Amino acid sequence: MRRCGVRGCSCADPRLLASVPNAVTLARTALSLGLVAAAAAERSWPLLLAAYLAYWVGDVADGALARRLGQETRLGAVLDVVCDRLNCSSCALTLLLFVPSPAPVTVFLVQFVLVDLVLSLLPLRWPVLSPNYFGLVDPLVHAANWHPLAKATNTGLLVVLLVGVPDHRVALTAAVAVLVAKTASLVRVLRLPRPTSAHVVPVGPVGPVGSARATRPARAARA
Ligand SMILES: [Zn+2]
Numbered sequence: 001m002r003r004c005g006v007r008g009c010s011c012a013d014p015r016l017l018a019s020v021p022n023a024v025t026l027a028r029t030a031l032s033l034g035l036v037a038a039a040a041a042e043r044s045w046p047l048l049l050a051a052y053l054a055y056w057v058g059d060v061a062d063g064a065l066a067r068r069l070g071q072e073t074r075l076g077a078v079l080d081v082v083c084d085r086l087n088c089s090s091c092a093l094t095l096l097l098f099v100p101s102p103a104p105v106t107v108f109l110v111q112f113v114l115v116d117l118v119l120s121l122l123p124l125r126w127p128v129l130s131p132n133y134f135g136l137v138d139p140l141v142h143a144a145n146w147h148p149l150a151k152a153t154n155t156g157l158l159v160v161l162l163v164g165v166p167d168h169r170v171a172l173t174a175a176v177a178v179l180v181a182k183t184a185s186l187v188r189v190l191r192l193p194r195p196t197s198a199h200v201v202p203v204g205p206v207g208p209v210g211s212a213r214a215t216r217p218a219r220a221a222r223a
Contacts, residue, residue: 028058
């Protein structure tokens with residue numbers, strides 16, 4: 001397939017399995033799982049924090065490396081989404097050992113492992129490299145879910161509120177609000193018209209890809 005020139009279109013997928021970013025994804029997943037197992041066995045808060053950090057730092061690093069090396073692939077995006085569930089859910093389950101009320105973590109787990117998993121894989125119905133480029137299809141859903149700030153909030157807010165705010169009803173309210181927002185995003189994506197081209201056709205002002213506006217998707221679709 002000829003490349004259309006739209007950054008983030010799946011026609012630019014290098015179809016790599018063995019790549020540096022994928023190795024980083026697997027390494028950070030294994031490291032975080034090891035730390036979380038030690039944290040649970042020792043009931044150690046610092047080890048749990050280290051497990052979260054291995055997950056967060058590794059998750060930022062694998063994505064940044066993929067972009068810098070030109071090794072973004074749809075397979076890598078799926079691997080990343082699956083490994084995020086492993087790391088984040090194991091960390092959150094261990095967090096239950098340290099908090100008096102299980103409700104905020106339980107709501108978070110339902111949101112992250114059920115709703116957000118489906119929501120993160122649905123963008124691959126469209127010919128985009130990963131959810132990070134879903135702004136080419138729906139800028140609003142992209143901004144609410146895959147803008148770097150939105151991603152950091154989704155996994156980090158719960159921990160910050162549970163640790164920083166003594167009243168756990170605050171964390172519960174935040175977790176419910178995120179669940180509602182994620183469900184609304186899921187419904188919106190399910191209602192979007194299905195793609196008609198083998199290439200992504202950008203709509204409106206796009207999120208992460210400033211150059212996409214200057215491209216010629218109509219011509220590209222015929223290429
Ligand atoms: Zn394309």
